[in-house]
Amino acid sequence: xxxxxxxxxxxxxxxxxxxxxxxSPISGHKSVSWYQQVLGQGPxxxxxxxxxxxxxxxxxxxxxxxxxxxxxxxxxxxxxxxxGDSALYLCAxxxxxxxxxxxxxxxxxxxxxx
Amino acid sequence: QQPVQSPQxxxxxxxxxxxxNCSSSKALYSVHWYRQKHGEAPVFLMILLKGGEQKGHExxxxxxxxxxxxxxxxxxxSQLSYSxxxxxxxDSGNTPLVFGKGTRLSVIA
Numbered sequence: 001x002x003x004x005x006x007x008x009x010x011x012x013x014x015x016x017x018x019x020x021x022x023x024s025p026i027s028g029h030k031s032v033s034w035y036q037q038v039l040g041q042g043p044x045x046x047x048x049x050x051x052x053x054x055x056x057x058x059x060x061x062x063x064x065x066x067x068x069x070x071x072x073x074x075x076x077x078x079x080x081x082x083x084g085d086s087a088l089y090l091c092a093x094x095x096x097x098x099x100x101x102x103x104x105x106x107x108x109x110x111x112x113x114x
Numbered sequence: 115q116q117p118v119q120s121p122q123x124x125x126x127x128x129x130x131x132x133x134x135n136c137s138s139s140k141a142l143y144s145v146h147w148y149r150q151k152h153g154e155a156p157v158f159l160m161i162l163l164k165g166g167e168q169k170g171h172e173x174x175x176x177x178x179x180x181x182x183x184x185x186x187x188x189x190x191x192s193q194l195s196y197s198x199x200x201x202x203x204x205d206s207g208n209t210p211l212v213f214g215k216g217t218r219l220s221v222i223a
Contacts (some may be wrong), residue, residue: 042214045212048210058212101161102146
């Protein structure tokens with residue numbers, strides 16, 4: 001079975017631009033979470049979606065938005081990019097939102113903002 | 115709020131033991147542990163649930179003190195493959211996981 005897939009794997013943008021990152025969860029998983037990981041730090045929670053509804057939002061500005069589609073894939077959008085948005089963006093899928101299930105992470109999308 | 119992990123980094127020789135600690139300021143339902151190798155995605159190690167149930171598939175043990183809102187990960191007889199950064203993710207019940215800053219473990223021959 002395919003794992004969590006993310007695209008693109010690497011991208012370079014300039015300040016002020018916007019970016020869309022995509023994530024396909026493991027088949028059968030209904031929950032998708034997005035994390036931002038800056039070099040040397042732990043993954044920082046951005047959003048969680050379950051059954052196409054937002055179930056949690058981390059401490060990120062409104063420039064960050066996300067959505068989940070009927071097939072449970074998800075997009076993360078970031079507008080008006082800043083240099084500080086440079087990071088590895090990780091998507092993780094799980095069966096549900098309960099705390100008893102493990103997260104399966106994708107390999108991430110590495111964003112560089114110049 | 116972000117949990118606090120200690121130590122921040124540790125270097126071991128093969129065969130030595132290590133303990134990684136995780137503390138939360140919130141009442142916990144479960145604690146998750148993940149390991150991330152350099153350049154790779156985090157990988158699930160185990161979940162410790164309130165009441166003592168433990169789910170995992172690695173030869174690594176852990177404890178969960180609900181009253182103290184703490185968890186510890188025990189790595190015994192460490193192997194080179196144990197190297198990586200370990201993250202804890204406490205959960206207060208149906209809440210998204212918020213990870214600590216991580217503990218960097220280096221195992222040398």
